[in-house]
Amino acid sequence: MNPLGLTHAQYSLVASLHGMQRAGERPSQRQLADHTGLEALYVSKLARTLESAGLIERTRDPRDPRAMQLALTEQGQAVTRQAIAVVQELHQQLLEPLGGLDAPRTRAFTDELTTLLDAPLAPLAPSVPNDQTTQGATP
Secondary structure: OHHHOOOHHHHHHHHHHHHHHHOOOOOEHHHHHHHHOOOHHHHHHHHHHHHHOOOEEEEEEOOEEEEEEEEEOHHHHHHHHHHHHHHHHHHHHHHHHHOOOOOHHHHHHHHHHHHHHHOOOOOOOOOOOOOOOOOOOOO
């Protein structure tokens, strides 16, 4: 996302915030962290950086003075819409060889990836050092 000056994590935050705002929500940093799967401390750091860039505003939650509510600024909304369009175009380009976003081959590929990512990894065998004390030794 460098063409728009956003890192992947910043994009995840503003795109999620964009979707939540469209649904009528003004989430707290904690709610946004839960929504994105990012650590709350990391969301706080990202939010401060994005606030400094003029893309979001952070305000105290009137119901809980310890909580910060987040909202995209007008500039933040414009940048986020552009970023979403870029990401959608990239998805389309990447999936074109499979027939596009809604193609049966794409769905099958996604299902296979999901299965692979959900499969637990077998523990690795402990490594045996390859040094002079073990080479050529007989039991």
